[in-house]
Amino acid sequence: xxxxxxxxxxxxxxxxDRFEGAHTLCPGCAHSMIVRELMNCTDDNLxxxxxxxxxxxxxxxxxxxxxxTSWIHIGFENAATAVTGAEAMFKARKxxxxxxxxxxxxxxxxFGGDGSTYDIGFQWLSGAMERGHDFTYICLDNENYANTGGxxxxxxxxxxxxxxxxxxxxxxxxxxxxxxxxAIMAAHDAPYVAQLAxxxxxxxxxxxxxxxxxxxxxxxxxxxxxxxxxxxDPKDTINITDLATDTLMFPIxxxxxxxxxxxxxxxxxxxxxxxxxxxxxxxxxxxxxxxxHVIEEIQKNINEYWEMLQRREEARV
Amino acid sequence: MAEKFDLNEREVWDGNYAASxxxxxxxxxxxxxxxxxxxxxxxxxxxxxxxxxxxxxEFVMVESEHAAMSGCVGASAAGGRVATxxxxxxxxxxxxxxYQASGMRLPIVLTVVxxxxxxxxxxxxxxxxxxxxxxxxxxxxxxxxxxxAYDLTLCAFKIGENHDVRLPVMVHQDxxxxxxxxxxxxxxxxxxxxxxIGDIVPVDDMLDFSRPVTYGAQTExxxxxxxxxxxxxxxxxxxxxxxxxxxxxxxxxxxxxxRVEGYDMDDAEVxxxxxxxxxxxxxxxxxxLREEGVKAGVVGIxxxxxxxxxxxxxxxxxxxxxxxxxxxxxxxAMGAFFNEVSAALYTTPNRPxxxxxxxxxxxxxxxxxxxxxxxxxxxxxxxxxHITTDIQQFSGLxxxxxxxxxxxxx
Numbered sequence: 001x002x003x004x005x006x007x008x009x010x011x012x013x014x015x016x017d018r019f020e021g022a023h024t025l026c027p028g029c030a031h032s033m034i035v036r037e038l039m040n041c042t043d044d045n046l047x048x049x050x051x052x053x054x055x056x057x058x059x060x061x062x063x064x065x066x067x068x069t070s071w072i073h074i075g076f077e078n079a080a081t082a083v084t085g086a087e088a089m090f091k092a093r094k095x096x097x098x099x100x101x102x103x104x105x106x107x108x109x110x111f112g113g114d115g116s117t118y119d120i121g122f123q124w125l126s127g128a129m130e131r132g133h134d135f136t137y138i139c140l141d142n143e144n145y146a147n148t149g150g151x152x153x154x155x156x157x158x159x160x161x162x163x164x165x166x167x168x169x170x171x172x173x174x175x176x177x178x179x180x181x182x183a184i185m186a187a188h189d190a191p192y193v194a195q196l197a198x199x200x201x202x203x204x205x206x207x208x209x210x211x212x213x214x215x216x217x218x219x220x221x222x223x224x225x226x227x228x229x230x231x232x233d234p235k236d237t238i239n240i241t242d243l244a245t246d247t248l249m250f251p252i253x254x255x256x257x258x259x260x261x262x263x264x265x266x267x268x269x270x271x272x273x274x275x276x277x278x279x280x281x282x283x284x285x286x287x288x289x290x291x292x293h294v295i296e297e298i299q300k301n302i303n304e305y306w307e308m309l310q311r312r313e314e315a316r317v
Numbered sequence: 318m319a320e321k322f323d324l325n326e327r328e329v330w331d332g333n334y335a336a337s338x339x340x341x342x343x344x345x346x347x348x349x350x351x352x353x354x355x356x357x358x359x360x361x362x363x364x365x366x367x368x369x370x371x372x373x374x375e376f377v378m379v380e381s382e383h384a385a386m387s388g389c390v391g392a393s394a395a396g397g398r399v400a401t402x403x404x405x406x407x408x409x410x411x412x413x414x415x416y417q418a419s420g421m422r423l424p425i426v427l428t429v430v431x432x433x434x435x436x437x438x439x440x441x442x443x444x445x446x447x448x449x450x451x452x453x454x455x456x457x458x459x460x461x462x463x464x465x466a467y468d469l470t471l472c473a474f475k476i477g478e479n480h481d482v483r484l485p486v487m488v489h490q491d492x493x494x495x496x497x498x499x500x501x502x503x504x505x506x507x508x509x510x511x512x513x514i515g516d517i518v519p520v521d522d523m524l525d526f527s528r529p530v531t532y533g534a535q536t537e538x539x540x541x542x543x544x545x546x547x548x549x550x551x552x553x554x555x556x557x558x559x560x561x562x563x564x565x566x567x568x569x570x571x572x573x574x575x576r577v578e579g580y581d582m583d584d585a586e587v588x589x590x591x592x593x594x595x596x597x598x599x600x601x602x603x604x605x606l607r608e609e610g611v612k613a614g615v616v617g618i619x620x621x622x623x624x625x626x627x628x629x630x631x632x633x634x635x636x637x638x639x640x641x642x643x644x645x646x647x648x649x650a651m652g653a654f655f656n657e658v659s660a661a662l663y664t665t666p667n668r669p670x671x672x673x674x675x676x677x678x679x680x681x682x683x684x685x686x687x688x689x690x691x692x693x694x695x696x697x698x699x700x701x702x703h704i705t706t707d708i709q710q711f712s713g714l715x716x717x718x719x720x721x722x723x724x725x726x727x
Contacts, residue, residue: 065531070523073533078387085391088375092346100525127380
């Protein structure tokens, strides 16, 4: 397994560059940081599949491509199936000795946004996880359908304004809590599942490496702040991510074999969630007096979830 | 290395079994599949061959037909031989990915065991699913019996994987009538069959990392049109290659296939044009009527896509009255197949009389006597010199007659 050093960010960021900077993602979009980290953390050959979404439409517009490795996009829902079809073919051809290089290690990775992961491609992802293919699925979770202009997804947190769950005189935005995709994936008895964030780049790279090294279906949910739809200045992407992890809105942890839970980041000073919410336009209506209760509810949810994670970590169940 | 599978010179196979034996002999690397009646045994059999060492491949049982075709696309882009099977609702669920498979020029072989589309739910055979695929950019080959299902599945790999074609291929057979009816089938030996198909030589192999490839890029108004035009051209240009493969197959087996099959057409005045098992039923009717002095002939379309416009025209231009049989609900129009045959005939100087019969939906039996009645209606048209019936009529329907449109005569 050819895993590269992750001691130094400058060195790491230029390692093994297989994702071209020339793409059309929004300035400040975290997607490209996450994708580059994945591609830089291994020297192995990569077959990558992307679901339809921001990443896909911004990186493969004919006659250009940002992908200096094998890459496939079929539809909105089926990257997990496409890449696991390729993985099955790899196994068949390796046995028969018909590969161009029969000894080179190959890793299979699928990327999807939260729309394709939590919603439209949920069945395809679940099927691929259950079948036990050797692949890693990475969700670039920006908590909305950003590619189509910011509609709600089942990853959108309660209280956020989206174009299909609007805040208005009679509404505080989305009414439902975010789907717990990490728990659902862990329940597939996946050998490695994690939630990671690009501000904690070392733990993210290590998590990616663990997933790639682990045989079997691995799943990683990454927070990918979306300046366009979350409404913050593009230069603040990592600052927003810091707030997401320091308020525990987005806790960083891994689950091994469905039950060994390890918290990977414990903020020294846990910040109140208001600081995270106040930094983004999508939550600004929550600061009206009539919506105060929503902020309280979000804080309560965070506290309860953090408590649960700590108990599970301790209990190893 | 795969275990030896003992074959007799003559086997008694149904269409499903025949198709699955072709997949085994083609040494298909990956089958990604989801079962659906009546095509289920094809993929079950492939799974059994894998489980018992008769084939060295990967059997990926996915959670839906959409995923089945998605897995096939990923596997095919990874450079090996890929096949699957489906029917009806499963085919409809696959529809999105069918277009993507052909757009990416991936030579997947899909056996479609034709079955009606719901609602109402129906597991029996008609051609609703086959018609649904007609604009999907796949080559569509139609088998009329179990032997043909076997033969044409072997041919399908050789056609689709040809580097001048690089297109996915459907091989159709009629649900139950072909798929579940045991018939005599003469298989090739494993060695001869594989030698005929040959090794797959991948183009744009995702597992060749010396040359990275991007599959499924986006094109807007600047390039999309050119891509689709090239795809259409590839389909049209596949015609002589299909002919070559059929010729090579004839040399090997003595069994000759043509993109359009004509029976008793040399002097035929009244003709049934059909798809699937109906072709064989109509042939029996035509032969019986010839004994009574009716010059009846039958045309069966072997390659539905690319549609053999010129061959259909050439074969039918001297006929006098033609019935085109559509086994698919026309949904508020003339039958789609009727429209295509009519378009071909419109370019001839004689323009034979032509009528449209909607029949056999949901597996309603199509009998020799029904075929005879249709022939005799054509004979009445010939004698009258014009169409004497409705231009479109439902045949074999319970209750009152249902038909539409009459000939305009001055």
